[in-house]
Amino acid sequence: MEKSYEKVVDFVQKQILDGVYGTGDKLPSEREMALQLNVSRTSVREGIRILEQMGALSCQQGSGNYITGNFENTLIRVMTLMFAVEGTSYREISEFRFALEYQALSLSVHHATEEQIEEMEYHMSMLETAQEENVRSKHDKRIHYLVVEASHNNYLIVNFLALTQVMDRYVKDMRVRILKDEKNREGLMQTHRDLIKAVKDKNVQLGQEALNRHFVYIYNYLDS
Incomplete structure (x- = not known):
């Protein structure tokens, strides 16, 4: 009833x-x-x-x-409970993030504004010149968010924001651990340069290749 x-x-x-x-x-x-x-x-x-x-x-x-339409906090709660109750793995979360960014990229190459591209380039320059890892991490995250935002798809954006919150809570210091191996540093930096160049040049293939390389670093860390 x-x-x-x-x-x-x-x-x-x-x-x-x-x-x-x-x-x-x-x-x-x-x-x-x-x-x-x-x-x-x-x-x-x-x-x-x-x-x-x-x-x-x-x-x-x-x-x-x-x-209203403020569903981000609801999604964060749901994803957090899924992770805790269902035993969702770090890799599953990363695979979901990859799927979101991959689709967002295919849209952002067509819909990104000049302002969004300029902001991506700004954060890239800051990523390359920052001396402290916590500052670099902030600009790294901002680049990925801007690529998703440039898709202009609210479903992708809200899910990405919620997923980022969950990852920040449960997969802490992933970037720091990946960069413990010095040879990963330049490779990871290049994936971000290529990602921005792909959006700017409307080159989906370049962006997909950059995302593939980026997530190889993540999967290698998770599988180690």
């Missing part, structure tokens, strides 16, 4: 899917929804609380409840 608060969740979900509500739209008041769905206002509040936790709603005190 469907619980009362589930009627609220299902109702809002259906309204969104049917195009009745979109991002930024305000939901009816709790009283109106309670009357419409024949449930208590307590059930309405519980349903709204669940939708807010999912990232579908933004509840603004004194103003009302609005449709």
Whole structure:
């Protein structure tokens, strides 16, 4: 038997899917929804609380409840629990990341803006000149994020952001450990140069080859 608060969740979900509500739209008041769905206002509040936790709603005190699309935190929680409960391996997480970046690259070579390319080049120059590894790591991550962002595909971007959070939590200092072998340093640096050049020159093959090389370093580390 469907619980009362589930009627609220299902109702809002259906309204969104049917195009009745979109991002930024305000939901009816709790009283109106309670009357419409024949449930208590307590059930309405519980349903709204669940939708807010999912990232579908933004509840603004004194103003009302609005449709939003902030699902990154929800994805982080889900991925973190999957990792912990299902025993997801580091390699599986890296393979998922590779799949996301590989697809993002094929889109970013067509959709990257001049500003995004310039920002990639800036972070590349900082990566090459920074003296501290924590600074280099920051610019390294930013380059990868910009490639995904340049795909202009929100599903890829949100999943990548969530996945990055999980990897940062569970696969700490991967870059440092990879670079313990000095001969990896220049090779890894070159993969980033080629990745940016691929986006700039709209060369999918060059970018795919760079990503393949980049993830060989990661897989070698994970398998060691």
